[in-house]
Structures are given as C-alpha cells and as structure tokens.
Amino acid sequence: MWNLSDIAKSVDEWLNSVMSPTWVLVVEMVVIGVLAIALFAVLGLVLVIMERKVAAYMQIRLGPNRVGPKGMLQSLADTVKLLVKEGLTPAGADKFLFNLAPFIAMITAMLLLAPLAFAKDFQIWDLNIGVLYITAVSSLSVIGILMAGWSSNNKYSLLGAMRSGAQIVSYELSAGLAIMTVVILTGSLQMSEIVKSQADGWWLFKGHIPAIISFVIFIIAVTAETNRAPFDLAEAESELTAGFHTEYSGMKFALFFLAEYINVFIVCAVGATLFLGGWMPFHIGNWEGFNHVMDYIPSSIWFFGKTFFLIFVIMWFRWTFPRLRIDQLLNLEWKYLLPISMLNILVVTLIAIKGWHF
Amino acid sequence: MYTITEEILTTPSGDMVINVGPQHPATHGVLHLLITLNGETIKKVEPHLGYIHRSIEKMCESLSYRQFIYSTSRMDYLSAHINNHGCALAVEKGLQVEIPPRAEVIRVLMDELTRVASHILAWGALAMDLGAFTPFFHAFREREMINDIMEETCGARLTMNYMVPGGVMMDIHPNFQRRVKELLKQFSEKIDEYDELVTYNTIFINRTKNVGYLSKEDAISFGVSGPSARASGVSCDIRKIYPYSIYDKLKFDEILYTEGDSYARYMVRVQEVKQSLSIIEQLIDNIPEGDFQAKTKAVLKLPKGEFYSRVETARGELGVYIVSEGGMTPYRIKFRSPGYSNLSALDHMTRGSKIGDLIASMGTLDLVIPDIDR
Amino acid sequence: MFLKEYISDVYGAVKSMAIGMKRTLYYFTHHQEIITQQYPDNRDTLVLPERFRGEVVMAHDEKNEHRCTGCTACELACPNGTIKIITKFDISPEGKKKKAIDKFIYHLELCTMCNLCIEACPTNAIHMAQTFEHSVFDRAQLTKVLNKPGSKLQEGVE
Known part of the structure; x- marks a missing residue:
C-alpha cells in the first residue's frame, strides 16, 4: 500500500547504497529542510484560503472566487503581491531587531515541526521528550512578537506586544497542564509512544470526562497562545489597528502571517496527536469489518484529517466570538482555566494510578 | 492648524499619548481621539473634530427652502430620511401648510425603516468593533432589504432626498407594501439570530456590562440624547414627549433602561428595532388614500421669523433652527446634531477604563462622524 | 455556595458560546443562504428599479x-x-x-x-x-x- 514511511525508508536505503553514512545524514537533513519549507509554503496557502472560505460561508458570503477554480489560487496571488511589495523599515525603528523579528517568529514555528508524527513511522525526530520539547519551544514565539513590537517604535505595536507577552506566558500554564494529563495517562513524553498508546482508542474517549475537560482547555489555551480570535489581543484590529505588526509590510508581514497559521497547524497537530490518536485510525471495539475498512485509509490522511478538523474548530471560534478584554483574558486563565486544569490533573492522576481508564 | 509635536507624544508624568484616528478602524470615519494612556488604562480622551467639516449650515444659507433639504442627508447619513423630515417640518411650520394624511404616513414609515436600518447597522458595527466580524454581514442582509425598498420608492439607497416641504417627493412604489411585509417576515424569522450571535454571548456581555457608565445626571448635563440617553434612564424620545407628524396616534413604547452602561445602550437599540417594526406593522396596511404632497408655491418664501423643529433620529434629537428674513433663502440655519453632544460624554464615560472599553463605549454611542462635524 | 455559582458561571458561558457556534455552523453548512451578488458578472441580468437616480x-x-x-x-x-x-x-x-x-x-x-x-x-x-x-x-x-x-x-x- 502507498505509504509515506515506505517511501522514506526506500529513499534512506537508496542513499545509503550510494554514499557514506555521514553524507547520507547531510543529504537527508537538506531534504528534510527543503520538505519542511515546502510544507510551510503549502500549508500557508491552504490555510489562508481555508480561513477565508470558512469566514465567507459563516458570513453568508462567497469568499474568494476569481483566481483559479472557485478562487483556490487566491492566496497564491496574494503571496505574489506581498513578494513584490516594498518591505518598509520605519525611520525610528531598531533596524536589526525589526528585521530579525519575523524570522524568529518563523523559525520557532519551524522548530516545532520536528517531533510531529505525520504518519505511521514518519517523523523527523522522534526524541524521547517530544512533548516537553514542544511546550518549551512554543514559548519562544513570544520573543519574536515582543521583539517586533518593541523595535517598531510604534505605540500600537508596543501595546500589542505587551499584551501578547502577558497572554502567551499565562496561557502556557494551562496548555502545559492539559498536555500533562495525556502524559500522565500514557506515562511517556515520546510522541510515538503517545500515539501507540491510543491504538485501542483515543485518549479523548478513553480518559473519561477529565480527558474531555483537558481537551477543551487545551483548545482554548492554544487558541490564546497562537493569538487567534477571540484572544487576538496582540493584533486587536479595532483597538490597535494591527498590533505588533502594524509597521510591517511586504514579505516581512507575510512571515508573521505565515507563522501564525503554521503555529495554528502545529498546535492542532499536537492536539490531534495527544487527544485524537495522531495517525491512528478510528476503531470501534470489536467491529472487525469496520476497523478493517478504517485501516485502509492511509495514516497520513488520518493525521491531516484530524488536524484540519481542529483547525476548523479554531477558525470557527474566530468567526463567531467577539474579542475579550485584556483583564478578562487574564481572568479567564488565572481564575477559570488554571484552577480547573489543576483539579483535573489530580483526577487524571488518580485515574492513571488506579488504571480506571479503558 | 493642529500639529503634532514631540511634546505631546508623552505627558510630563510619563503617560503615553496615542492618536486613535483620524484613520483608525474603530472610529468609523475621520474622528481623531487623542488618548492619554497609563499602560492600558485611559486617563483622558480628547476628541479632535473638523476632519469632515463641510459647512453644511453655511451652505444652506445660499440654498432655497426646497434645495437645502438634500444636503442634510449628508449629515447623519444613516438616518437621512429623518434629517430631511426635520428640515421639512421646520419649513412647513413657516409655510403653514397642511400635510396630507397619506404623506404623513409615508413619512413615518420611511423614518422607521431608516431607524431600523441604522440600528441594525449599529448592532453589526458594534459587534465588529468588539472583534466578531460575522454579525456585521448578517446585519447587512436585512439592511440590504431596506435599502432595496428605499431604492425602489425613493430612487436612492442612502441619500434619498425624499421629503419635500408639503409632503413627499413621489408616491410610494406599487411594490412597497409587499416588500415591507417581506421585510417584516424576514425580521420575525431572523431576529432571534441577533440575540444568539451577540446579545447572549458571554464575551459580549462581559465586554459591555458595566463599561462606559453614564449616570442619568451626567447624560442630561452632557446633552446626550437618543438611545444613549435612554439607556441611562433619561426619557427623551421626541416622538413621545413632543410628538410630531402622526406619532401621537401610534402605539409604541419608549425603551428606557436605567443601567447606563454599554450593554444597556445596546439593548435600547435592539428593543427599538422591535418597536419600530411594530410601528411599521401598524401603518403598512393603513396607508390612507389621497395626495402625497400638499400644493405649495413654486418658489417658497418663509415669513420673517424663527422656526424650530425637532425630530428623533436614530442617534438622538435633531433640532433644525431656521431664521428667515422673509426671503427665498434662510438667513441662518443651525442644526443641533445628536452626535456632537453624544461624543462630548465619551471622555467622562471612559476615564479609568481600558482601551477595549473605549471601543465598546464608542460603538454603543453609535457615532456618525459627518453628523458631528457637519 | 461559591462553588455552585462558579460552576453555573462556567456552564452558562459555555452554553451561550455553543448557541452562537451553532448559528455560525448553520450558515457554514447552508450555502443557499449566501447573499453575495457577483456584480460585474450579473451586469446583463441586473435590473435597477425604474425610479433609481443614476x-x-x-x-x-x-x-x-x-x-x-x-x-x-x-x-x-x-x-x-x-x-x-x-x-x-x-x-x-x-x-x-x-x-x-x-x-x-x-x-x-x-x-x-x-x-x-x-x-x-x-x-x-x-x-x-x-x-x-x-x-x-x-x-x-x-x-x-x-x-x-x-x-x-x-x-x-x-
């Protein structure tokens, strides 16, 4: 059967047969780098058009429908436009930091790609502390935003960056605790282990109500962490015009824009891996026939399907809810999400120790 | 001329001064607010006006009594009909003409349709200011139907110039009644959606409850009128307290809330839409037959004197004050526009609150900038 | 008592949001509600009311x-x-x-x-x-x- 891991394996074997192991490593790293960038570009294009279509249908509009079939090439045209636009640097800006910030935002998004399991045995780096790595690296993204806001020499940007700093730092707590529940249930930080532990059912269903609660908290927290509405206070169009990227234009703006979507993809992929079984097909108990049919669907389709479903949910939030105010945003975290998830983690620990989960 | 210098970017005490506007997504036009901030907390809001001043009052002095009415559609463009109505009333006071009953009913119908269109736009724009984009488009669906009705009967969608001294310019279109009934049906189906999407939403309630508080006394002393004042418990509906046209014969309630916060201002608008729809329902099948325009002379001349009329626009009280020297053109025209006094309360309402609250307060005041500047 | 209020707060909030999300999902899945007019394309069929002032x-x-x-x-x-x-x-x-x-x-x-x-x-x-x-x-x-x-x-x- 057509399988991503088989392709990867055969490429690896072929490379090993033509050159020394050191060179194989170098070539594979380059190939992976190119593939990662290609994935980013494709994801950026797909997610932007998806967002615009989702928004349009919810707003009883048609959305982009001119460029390409049903407007599917609209985001490509937009990219071309952004590429040829002048990337302005304001006179009073800290030029080095100003130009560095979009790359920081992009690189942190890129680093997070490493431990994701895209399909069965198809992973860039299955390091044994995968979950920890993700929580650690994702907190770096605030640096890019702070840098952009500070160096722009714009008051709106500064306000946006400060908001974003407070927001990301606080929401990491409950996102981390929500991730911890799955780690406790699995007993491993390794992504492949977590996926394997869900072979007989996803944690969302196996972990009873506490798992559902932590899944909801995870979705809320990562929405906030990626600065998406209703938590888009860092951009807050009607308050701060465009927040931290007010002064950015052209491709530098596009990098921030892309980083946002890549972050959304990554957090959704993490959510899908932790709670929805990653690339594991959907199985129901003893329905042999049904399970067999499910196995026929390639594992990469399962992974991307789940991820895109979560992305849709996050977009759905964005186009339904108004924005929170900064103090309410922090209230929500410190007065609601954090206590609930702390209580939740106790219950989950009890479940894990007693082995009450399925 | 006002120039921005280094000194005003920060105050001596180190507070940050930011310019919201003249180009800003939340000001819905060219309003310039100079905001002094301490962190996220607002210390002072200073509106700077004049970016869209077109001196309509002065222009009107050189226009005849028929001509000047069209320019008032450009003041508060969201309640164009009501502005025109106010001007027509003032001129009619001077002319002492009797308005045919059919014209009166058509006028009130148009006024109320305009009010509905304005309030639902305010609803959508408020939601958009607070970050929810979807309600804005849903509001436009119904507003579009009203605009189509206007287009069919009056010939224009926004600046209709339909009211003339002595009645209305044209008779209603044969389709008018059918289409208004369609609109009423559409509203009865979709009005719950407005509540589902915005009114009951926890985030929306948190963003607007206890935000931008304006007490009854302050509302009176700032001269706030319209829905914004009624949310503070000030009974100021001109349609009730100084009834003009046929409003004294109609059954409708003056919506009064006493909370005085943004949520109350929002609720007043939502309830007023329902009241306006009930007025339309009462009238739509009872349009009397007859002339749509009283016979007036080709050249209108007002007797020497002063004429004042007041109408309730979607934003508050519009006063039209005409001084006539007996000639073909007014000697002086003064408009008391609701937006100007409503804006004056903004600083008082938002002091000490967050930036997000400023947006919510501004959205619920429902400012139309050309109305403020004229 | 405090806990009861807290839980009913959370429940009410989640419920109100779910109502809003249901509404947007309805529009997402019901494309016949779309009101977009594709203006330059519908130029031939576009009928303006006879009173329209152009x-x-x-x-x-x-x-x-x-x-x-x-x-x-x-x-x-x-x-x-x-x-x-x-x-x-x-x-x-x-x-x-x-x-x-x-x-x-x-x-x-x-x-x-x-x-x-x-x-x-x-x-x-x-x-x-x-x-x-x-x-x-x-x-x-x-x-x-x-x-x-x-x-x-x-x-x-x-």
Whole structure:
C-alpha cells in the first residue's frame, strides 16, 4: 500500500547504497529542510484560503472566487503581491531587531515541526521528550512578537506586544497542564509512544470526562497562545489597528502571517496527536469489518484529517466570538482555566494510578 | 492648524499619548481621539473634530427652502430620511401648510425603516468593533432589504432626498407594501439570530456590562440624547414627549433602561428595532388614500421669523433652527446634531477604563462622524 | 455556595458560546443562504428599479425632438449649479424669433442625484436614467451636453 514511511525508508536505503553514512545524514537533513519549507509554503496557502472560505460561508458570503477554480489560487496571488511589495523599515525603528523579528517568529514555528508524527513511522525526530520539547519551544514565539513590537517604535505595536507577552506566558500554564494529563495517562513524553498508546482508542474517549475537560482547555489555551480570535489581543484590529505588526509590510508581514497559521497547524497537530490518536485510525471495539475498512485509509490522511478538523474548530471560534478584554483574558486563565486544569490533573492522576481508564 | 509635536507624544508624568484616528478602524470615519494612556488604562480622551467639516449650515444659507433639504442627508447619513423630515417640518411650520394624511404616513414609515436600518447597522458595527466580524454581514442582509425598498420608492439607497416641504417627493412604489411585509417576515424569522450571535454571548456581555457608565445626571448635563440617553434612564424620545407628524396616534413604547452602561445602550437599540417594526406593522396596511404632497408655491418664501423643529433620529434629537428674513433663502440655519453632544460624554464615560472599553463605549454611542462635524 | 455559582458561571458561558457556534455552523453548512451578488458578472441580468437616480438624461423621440423649452426651471432648482442652459433664438419660417435651447450642459461631477430638477421641469423634458457606472479617466468627460446635435423642440410643447 502507498505509504509515506515506505517511501522514506526506500529513499534512506537508496542513499545509503550510494554514499557514506555521514553524507547520507547531510543529504537527508537538506531534504528534510527543503520538505519542511515546502510544507510551510503549502500549508500557508491552504490555510489562508481555508480561513477565508470558512469566514465567507459563516458570513453568508462567497469568499474568494476569481483566481483559479472557485478562487483556490487566491492566496497564491496574494503571496505574489506581498513578494513584490516594498518591505518598509520605519525611520525610528531598531533596524536589526525589526528585521530579525519575523524570522524568529518563523523559525520557532519551524522548530516545532520536528517531533510531529505525520504518519505511521514518519517523523523527523522522534526524541524521547517530544512533548516537553514542544511546550518549551512554543514559548519562544513570544520573543519574536515582543521583539517586533518593541523595535517598531510604534505605540500600537508596543501595546500589542505587551499584551501578547502577558497572554502567551499565562496561557502556557494551562496548555502545559492539559498536555500533562495525556502524559500522565500514557506515562511517556515520546510522541510515538503517545500515539501507540491510543491504538485501542483515543485518549479523548478513553480518559473519561477529565480527558474531555483537558481537551477543551487545551483548545482554548492554544487558541490564546497562537493569538487567534477571540484572544487576538496582540493584533486587536479595532483597538490597535494591527498590533505588533502594524509597521510591517511586504514579505516581512507575510512571515508573521505565515507563522501564525503554521503555529495554528502545529498546535492542532499536537492536539490531534495527544487527544485524537495522531495517525491512528478510528476503531470501534470489536467491529472487525469496520476497523478493517478504517485501516485502509492511509495514516497520513488520518493525521491531516484530524488536524484540519481542529483547525476548523479554531477558525470557527474566530468567526463567531467577539474579542475579550485584556483583564478578562487574564481572568479567564488565572481564575477559570488554571484552577480547573489543576483539579483535573489530580483526577487524571488518580485515574492513571488506579488504571480506571479503558 | 493642529500639529503634532514631540511634546505631546508623552505627558510630563510619563503617560503615553496615542492618536486613535483620524484613520483608525474603530472610529468609523475621520474622528481623531487623542488618548492619554497609563499602560492600558485611559486617563483622558480628547476628541479632535473638523476632519469632515463641510459647512453644511453655511451652505444652506445660499440654498432655497426646497434645495437645502438634500444636503442634510449628508449629515447623519444613516438616518437621512429623518434629517430631511426635520428640515421639512421646520419649513412647513413657516409655510403653514397642511400635510396630507397619506404623506404623513409615508413619512413615518420611511423614518422607521431608516431607524431600523441604522440600528441594525449599529448592532453589526458594534459587534465588529468588539472583534466578531460575522454579525456585521448578517446585519447587512436585512439592511440590504431596506435599502432595496428605499431604492425602489425613493430612487436612492442612502441619500434619498425624499421629503419635500408639503409632503413627499413621489408616491410610494406599487411594490412597497409587499416588500415591507417581506421585510417584516424576514425580521420575525431572523431576529432571534441577533440575540444568539451577540446579545447572549458571554464575551459580549462581559465586554459591555458595566463599561462606559453614564449616570442619568451626567447624560442630561452632557446633552446626550437618543438611545444613549435612554439607556441611562433619561426619557427623551421626541416622538413621545413632543410628538410630531402622526406619532401621537401610534402605539409604541419608549425603551428606557436605567443601567447606563454599554450593554444597556445596546439593548435600547435592539428593543427599538422591535418597536419600530411594530410601528411599521401598524401603518403598512393603513396607508390612507389621497395626495402625497400638499400644493405649495413654486418658489417658497418663509415669513420673517424663527422656526424650530425637532425630530428623533436614530442617534438622538435633531433640532433644525431656521431664521428667515422673509426671503427665498434662510438667513441662518443651525442644526443641533445628536452626535456632537453624544461624543462630548465619551471622555467622562471612559476615564479609568481600558482601551477595549473605549471601543465598546464608542460603538454603543453609535457615532456618525459627518453628523458631528457637519 | 461559591462553588455552585462558579460552576453555573462556567456552564452558562459555555452554553451561550455553543448557541452562537451553532448559528455560525448553520450558515457554514447552508450555502443557499449566501447573499453575495457577483456584480460585474450579473451586469446583463441586473435590473435597477425604474425610479433609481443614476444621471439626468433628456429624452429624444425618433424625429430627434426633445421637450425642453429652455425655461431654466431646472437650472434654478438645482442646488449645486449642475445644469447650465445656453439658449439661442431660432427664427421660425414666418420670420418670428423664438427662444430655444442651444446647449443643455449637465455636469455629472457636480450632481448629487437629488431629483429636484426633474421635479421642477414643467414639460417632462428630462428624467433620471438608471445608469450608474460613471467612472471615466478624464474629468472633462463628465460634462455632458444633453440635447443631441441638430435636435429641436417637439411640436406643441410650450
């Protein structure tokens, strides 16, 4: 059967047969780098058009429908436009930091790609502390935003960056605790282990109500962490015009824009891996026939399907809810999400120790 | 001329001064607010006006009594009909003409349709200011139907110039009644959606409850009128307290809330839409037959004197004050526009609150900038 | 007691949001509710109401005759100075001098489509057309002469 891991394996074997192991490593790293960038570009294009279509249908509009079939090439045209636009640097800006910030935002998004399991045995780096790595690296993204806001020499940007700093730092707590529940249930930080532990059912269903609660908290927290509405206070169009990227234009703006979507993809992929079984097909108990049919669907389709479903949910939030105010945003975290998830983690620990989960 | 210098970017005490506007997504036009901030907390809001001043009052002095009415559609463009109505009333006071009953009913119908269109736009724009984009488009669906009705009967969608001294310019279109009934049906189906999407939403309630508080006394002393004042418990509906046209014969309630916060201002608008729809329902099948325009002379001349009329626009009280020297053109025209006094309360309402609250307060005041500047 | 309030708070909040999300999901899945009009594509089928005020035009019949006597009522009624009527004196076959319009100049760029000129016209010579695509590259093109060259006053219109 057509399988991503088989392709990867055969490429690896072929490379090993033509050159020394050191060179194989170098070539594979380059190939992976190119593939990662290609994935980013494709994801950026797909997610932007998806967002615009989702928004349009919810707003009883048609959305982009001119460029390409049903407007599917609209985001490509937009990219071309952004590429040829002048990337302005304001006179009073800290030029080095100003130009560095979009790359920081992009690189942190890129680093997070490493431990994701895209399909069965198809992973860039299955390091044994995968979950920890993700929580650690994702907190770096605030640096890019702070840098952009500070160096722009714009008051709106500064306000946006400060908001974003407070927001990301606080929401990491409950996102981390929500991730911890799955780690406790699995007993491993390794992504492949977590996926394997869900072979007989996803944690969302196996972990009873506490798992559902932590899944909801995870979705809320990562929405906030990626600065998406209703938590888009860092951009807050009607308050701060465009927040931290007010002064950015052209491709530098596009990098921030892309980083946002890549972050959304990554957090959704993490959510899908932790709670929805990653690339594991959907199985129901003893329905042999049904399970067999499910196995026929390639594992990469399962992974991307789940991820895109979560992305849709996050977009759905964005186009339904108004924005929170900064103090309410922090209230929500410190007065609601954090206590609930702390209580939740106790219950989950009890479940894990007693082995009450399925 | 006002120039921005280094000194005003920060105050001596180190507070940050930011310019919201003249180009800003939340000001819905060219309003310039100079905001002094301490962190996220607002210390002072200073509106700077004049970016869209077109001196309509002065222009009107050189226009005849028929001509000047069209320019008032450009003041508060969201309640164009009501502005025109106010001007027509003032001129009619001077002319002492009797308005045919059919014209009166058509006028009130148009006024109320305009009010509905304005309030639902305010609803959508408020939601958009607070970050929810979807309600804005849903509001436009119904507003579009009203605009189509206007287009069919009056010939224009926004600046209709339909009211003339002595009645209305044209008779209603044969389709008018059918289409208004369609609109009423559409509203009865979709009005719950407005509540589902915005009114009951926890985030929306948190963003607007206890935000931008304006007490009854302050509302009176700032001269706030319209829905914004009624949310503070000030009974100021001109349609009730100084009834003009046929409003004294109609059954409708003056919506009064006493909370005085943004949520109350929002609720007043939502309830007023329902009241306006009930007025339309009462009238739509009872349009009397007859002339749509009283016979007036080709050249209108007002007797020497002063004429004042007041109408309730979607934003508050519009006063039209005409001084006539007996000639073909007014000697002086003064408009008391609701937006100007409503804006004056903004600083008082938002002091000490967050930036997000400023947006919510501004959205619920429902400012139309050309109305403020004229 | 506090805990009960806390939980009912959370429950109420989640419920209100779920109601809103249900509504947007309904629109996401019901595409027949879409109200977009694809304007330049539907140009052929686009019907504007007959009262729509797009621009002032002067009707000419098949004999190239209009109904404008050049009384300048419209010029006086116009609040913006949009209309300028230049008159001339036609000499009728009997040798009588008769006032007629030479040029009916209409400045579309000044016009606010207020309909006052149409109302003022005693002979129904002008009316509003339903055109609305008025953009041109040169402002001079917006100044129009409404009476066609060689046209004259219809018989019997005073």
